[in-house]
Amino acid sequence: MGRLTRRSVLGGIAGLGSAAAWPNSVLPATAARKKTPYGIAVELGPFRKDPLYRAALIKYADILVPMNALKWGQLRYDKARFDFSGADEIIEFAKRHGKTIRGHNLLWYNYNPKWVDAITTARDAEKVLVEHIERVVDRYRGTISSWDVVNEVLAHNPLEQGRWRKGVWFSNLGARQMEIAFAAAARTDPAAQLVINDYDLENIGPRFDARREAILQIIRNLQDQNIPVHGVGFQAHLYPEREIDQPGMAAFLQKLQQLGIKILVTELDVIDWKLSRNLIKRDIGTASITAEFLRAIYSQGPIDSISTWGITDRYSWISDVFKRKDGAPNRPLPLDRNYQPKPMFDIIEKYRESN
Ligand code: G3I
Numbered sequence: 116m117g118r119l120t121r122r123s124v125l126g127g128i129a130g131l132g133s134a135a136a137w138p139n140s141v142l143p144a145t146a147a148r149k150k151t152p153y154g155i156a157v158e159l160g161p162f163r164k165d166p167l168y169r170a171a172l173i174k175y176a177d178i179l180v181p182m183n184a185l186k187w188g189q190l191r192y193d194k195a196r197f198d199f200s201g202a203d204e205i206i207e208f209a210k211r212h213g214k215t216i217r218g219h220n221l222l223w224y225n226y227n228p229k230w231v232d233a234i235t236t237a238r239d240a241e242k243v244l245v246e247h248i249e250r251v252v253d254r255y256r257g258t259i260s261s262w263d264v265v266n267e268v269l270a271h272n273p274l275e276q277g278r279w280r281k282g283v284w285f286s287n288l289g290a291r292q293m294e295i296a297f298a299a300a301a302r303t304d305p306a307a308q309l310v311i312n313d314y315d316l317e318n319i320g321p322r323f324d325a326r327r328e329a330i331l332q333i334i335r336n337l338q339d340q341n342i343p344v345h346g347v348g349f350q351a352h353l354y355p356e357r358e359i360d361q362p363g364m365a366a367f368l369q370k371l372q373q374l375g376i377k378i379l380v381t382e383l384d385v386i387d388w389k390l391s392r393n394l395i396k397r398d399i400g401t402a403s404i405t406a407e408f409l410r411a412i413y414s415q416g417p418i419d420s421i422s423t424w425g426i427t428d429r430y431s432w433i434s435d436v437f438k439r440k441d442g443a444p445n446r447p448l449p450l451d452r453n454y455q456p457k458p459m460f461d462i463i464e465k466y467r468e469s470n
Pocket residue numbers: 158160182183186226266350382432
């Protein structure tokens with residue numbers, strides 16, 4: 116199956132809301148099983164000030180994921196106390212509206228408070244990390260059913276930079292950072308789904324091969340030590356100019372399945388900075404790369420959940436980090452700035468139905 120054509124996607128746009136307008140060749144067969152649960156990462160700023168944002172969360176999400184409120188930078192900016200206020204706002208809302216909750220994240224090299232980045236011994240690092248995980252996972256035991264335990268532990272390019280991402284946890288604990296984090300999370304909430312989350316796992320080339328291989332090695336290593344790990348989170352910040360590695364993904368997913376590992380899409384969005392300024396072409400490009408990615412990720416059967424990193428083009432990190440040269444606003448997410456579904460929305464729906 117090739118990429119979507121302009122004509123086929125124009126058909127899709129004309130029949131927006133009815134994915135029937137998409138050509139059969141790009142869509143999966145619909146099965147009678149339950150749709151894949153759909154999650155949305157929630158940003159506190161818009162959550163507080165924009166009622167339309169809250170309405171979209173209620174309308175579309177099965178799962179809510181606090182985007183930043185559970186990160187160390189927000190929970191632990193003050194060494195003397197934990198500040199759960201932001202996370203609790205989102206979590207109370209999720210409970211009130213019958214949504215399940217994913218937790219993001221317990222260990223990351225980035226967005227840590229200064230006092231954490233200043234840790235210089237393995238003993239202190241382990242103590243602080245374990246205390247944090249025990250306290251946070253325990254607080255939300257029975258409420259947060261799935262955790263991104265470690266986030267982005269792979270080096271951007273493992274072929275050139277060594278396997279692991281440098282940062283406070285790695286520099287003090289080495290690869291033990293993963294063992295410590297997963298073991299502490301599992302001890303504290305044995306029922307929670309524990310996930311290793313990372314980006315750049317889906318494309319063609321030696322860097323991506325190396326990243327996939329490193330994930331497999333982490334999982335095998337944890338399993339060899341009887342430390343629970345249940346899922347791999349594909350962040351899926353997709354670049355339309357990069358091709359999805361369909362056979363590479365199929366082989367990777369098969370190996371993960373053999374290891375008993377579930378597949379999650381955790382942060383889907385499209386980095387549209389190099390796509391046409393023309394909105395129709397741009398939305399075709401965004402929907403097309405989403406379809407190519409979902410074709411790969413569903414190729415070995417149902418997946419556990421699919422979350423997008425936000426819901427509306429009005430609020431996205433991509434507008435800060437990947438500004439377009441022509442100054443046009445980015446369009447990375449399933450709903451446009453006025454909360455209207457785009458073709459990307461239809462594609463996600465159709466794949467969810469195929470689960
Ligand atoms: O809280 C302040 C607010 O008071 C202030 O008005 C505002 C002005 O810019 O900044 C706010 O903090 C920002 C925060 O997002 C909330 O919007 C931080 O500066 C900013 O660094 C932070 O960025 C987040 C980033 O992770 C770092 O934590 C992005 O929203 C978030 O989308 C991004 O998410 C990451 C995932 O966790 C991991 N994978 C990649 C993904 C995208 O970078």
